[in-house]
Amino acid sequence: MARPAVKKSSIEDAAIRLFASRGLASTTIRDIAREAGVTEGALYRHYSGKNDMAWKLFCREVERFSANLQEILFEPVATPVDKLEGGIRYLYS
Numbered sequence: 814m815a816r817p818a819v820k821k822s823s824i825e826d827a828a829i830r831l832f833a834s835r836g837l838a839s840t841t842i843r844d845i846a847r848e849a850g851v852t853e854g855a856l857y858r859h860y861s862g863k864n865d866m867a868w869k870l871f872c873r874e875v876e877r878f879s880a881n882l883q884e885i886l887f888e889p890v891a892t893p894v895d896k897l898e899g900g901i902r903y904l905y906s
Contacts, residue, residue, distance in 0.1 A: 821859050823849040828866055837867050 827848035831840040842863050846853045860866040885891075885899040 820849070820851055820855055824851060824856055824859065825866075825870060829870060832867060832870075837863070 824845060828840070828845045831844055831848055835844075840863065842853055842856055845863070845866075846856050849856075856866070860869065882900060882903055885903055886896050888896060888899070891899065
């Protein structure tokens with residue numbers, strides 16, 4: 814069972830690299846599959862298509878970003894100034 818998770822991770826990593834370097838419009842499912850070292854069918858086991866994949870990856874990254882920022886901003890023992898400085902460091906580093 815671990816193998817499909819590895820493949821999905823490889824697919825997602827490849828997609829992010831290609832979307833970042835080529836852009837969404839210039840990246841094809843075939844490009845992603847080739848970069849990930851999987852078949853196109855393996856991609857369709859996890860996503861209905863390129864746009865579905867891009868949207869889910871975008872949402873995942875926004876959720877991670879938000880969770881990390883919330884940890885900083887809602888730290889119970891930090892002062893408001895510490896929270897602001899921590900938030901700024903997180904946003905701009």
